[in-house]
Amino acid sequence: MARKTYSEEFRRDAVELYRSTPAATVSGIASDLGIMDTTLSNWLKAAGVPIRGQSRPRPQAPSGDETPEQELARLRARVRDLEDSERKLNTERDILRAAAKYFAGETNW
Numbered sequence: 001m002a003r004k005t006y007s008e009e010f011r012r013d014a015v016e017l018y019r020s021t022p023a024a025t026v027s028g029i030a031s032d033l034g035i036m037d038t039t040l041s042n043w044l045k046a047a048g049v050p051i052r053g054q055s056r057p058r059p060q061a062p063s064g065d066e067t068p069e070q071e072l073a074r075l076r077a078r079v080r081d082l083e084d085s086e087r088k089l090n091t092e093r094d095i096l097r098a099a100a101k102y103f104a105g106e107t108n109w
Helices: 008-020 026-033 037-047 068-106
Strands: none
Touching: 008 026, 008 037, 008 068, 026 037, 026 068
């Protein structure tokens, strides 16, 4: 099997995606980008980015006896998760746009 070569820009973008998404895991980002998790781990180590453990636990579903403070904390956590997800999707979109532009320039039709 041939070894894949990734551009330096793709590597930087992948590392930045992991760095900017606090709830993400190495395997999650790697699978989203279509690369091996060990490859991403190596790029993170080379960039000096510490690899996090599992993502933070998800808040439980709301219960009927929730105090206003608990509800506020739960909703803030949900907003934080949604913002993290949006940031990750925007970064992935930008990476895919750059990759499409790169590969469109390689075609010799």
